Amino acid sequence: MKEFWVWVEPYDKKLVTTALESGATAIVVPDKEKAKEVKKLARTTVIAPGGDLELGREVVYVKIEGKEDEEKAAKYPPEVKVIVETTDWTIIPLENLIAQREELYAVVKNAHEAEVALQTLEKGVKGIVLKTEDINEIKRVGKALEAAQEKLELVTVKITRILPLGLGDRVCVDTTSLMSRGEGMLVGNSSAGMFLVHAETEENPYVASRPFRVNAGAVHMYIRVPNNKTKYLCELNAGDQVMVYNHEGRGRVVYVGRSKVERRPMLLVEGKYEDRKLSCILQNAETIRLTRPDGTPLSVAELKEGDEVLGYVEEAGRHFGMKVEETIIEK
Known part of the structure; x- marks a missing residue:
């Protein structure tokens, strides 16, 4: 099943609680001290420096601004989870990376981008990482992921x-x-x-x-x-x-x-x-x-x-x- 991460920066307790209530499977918090605040709110996976998954080691972030960045993202060991963010939301880098990596996560800004990332090359990314300060957008993306769950031909x-x-x-x-x-x-x-x-x-x-x-x-x-x-x-x-x-x-x-x-x-x-x-x-x-x-x-x-x-x-x-x-x- 697809994973749903929410990137919370700057830290906002309301964003975290809304994310958890909307089905987020992990919270990304670049601030190490704020990561401790997330742990006080609920038992959930925190991706941060020194977190449950360590940001910068077990999970890395790559901004795709050119072919070199795409190649960099592809070269990480298979066990490393790679978050990629495209500056102009182009699909081609995602297509190229999906074909090469299993542990690929795409940064999105809204529900429409989330739906596209989940469907790219039919297989889609393993998960999406939502960056927003809009509580309603978190709820919309949560619903979009629920609708994109497995479909079998009975x-x-x-x-x-x-x-x-x-x-x-x-x-x-x-x-x-x-x-x-x-x-x-x-x-x-x-x-x-x-x-x-x-x-x-x-x-x-x-x-x-x-x-x-x-x-x-x-x-x-x-x-x-x-x-x-x-x-x-x-x-x-x-x-x-x-x-x-x-x-x-x-x-x-x-x-x-x-x-x-x-x-x-x-x-x-x-x-x-x-x-x-x-x-x-x-x-x-x-x-x-x-x-x-x-x-x-x-x-x-x-x-x-x-x-x-x-x-x-x-x-x-x-x-x-x-x-x-x-x-x-x-x-």
Whole structure:
């Protein structure tokens, strides 16, 4: 996911608090003494001389005024995070540097520049560094980054088999965010084929809605997390990041507040997209729902062969949650 840094110079407490409330992942403060003030406001990454990331060593700033500056920015070791600022906001230096560096951050002055930097060469910079004294601009950029989160091409999966399995251990993922109808988490027996399991946004006569929760399925299954990675459901802990997607495939990062593993009756669900087989194992209960193509939830208690739900497919192959190119067969 893209990072959002705010450069605060001259120091202004209100700018810092607005940045943090707008989703900033780090605060850049060139003044070493003022960096201590940021730490008093909240637990956040401070980039400063002697900060969590040391400005001038772990993070360097380069103003691009010519080709020599561009070459200088490209020559830093891969582990160094490079902040570049173009004097006339031209795209070409960014394109050249994005092609050469992973740890590249672009200085922007407003939401429009942030959107351009995030889309340059499709890949975009790793993060943006906002320089402004306008509180409203900080809020606008925060919203722009939220809108620019991951977008997946979800597919329509036709259900082919539903089989009760008896008791198993399932993971209920409670997050620190509220989800809406049409949102859920992508899980599956294989990273090559996942189902969009709907959040517990729906009321019923027996159980109140829990819109912060996804009853995600069996302990062994994969779940998508940020940066195109996966984890096993049983690995999730409080504070971990996971991805939530809506029925259009737009993803956002949420944080795990609690992960509950409990023994419950389980259900094998299999489906097909073109020639691809997908499967997952979910708790066998009315409150567990998959997601129809229009975003409406469909309870597994009502699920039948021929029903259509949303899923995601890719080539199989993961090593410690990271996608790899290898021959693999999962059944």
